[in-house]
Amino acid sequence: xxxxxxxxxxxxxxxxxxxxxxxxxxxxxxxxxxxxxxxxxxxxxxxxxxxxxxxxxxxxxxxxxxxxxxxxxxxxxxxxxxxxxx
Numbered sequence: 001x002x003x004x005x006x007x008x009x010x011x012x013x014x015x016x017x018x019x020x021x022x023x024x025x026x027x028x029x030x031x032x033x034x035x036x037x038x039x040x041x042x043x044x045x046x047x048x049x050x051x052x053x054x055x056x057x058x059x060x061x062x063x064x065x066x067x068x069x070x071x072x073x074x075x076x077x078x079x080x081x082x083x084x085x086x
Contacts, residue, residue: 006055015058015068019075023058026071030054030063 008020017023034050057063 004052004055006059011055011058014061015063017068017071022071022075026063026067027051027054027058029071030057030067 008023011023012018012020015023015026017026028051031050031054034053
């Protein structure tokens with residue numbers, strides 16, 4: 001078995017997020033969801049670890065848009081909360 005490396009810049013263009021921190025948070029949240037649900041979306045990723053499955057899903061363009069929208073909403077809420085404390 002080999003390790004696949006994902007280009008963060010390519011992932012940015014595939015999920016339309018221009019912030020590497022947000023992509024990292026998205027991948028971590030999706031992997032956590034896989035872990036908690038014990039739910040792998042397809043047979044191709046069934047042999048993958050949760051983190052690898054999340055990266056594969058983004059790389060192949062199969063990430064549900066609701067995940068991206070939820071991340072953007074959470075980031076906007078965090079930005080406005082931080083601005084109110086400044």
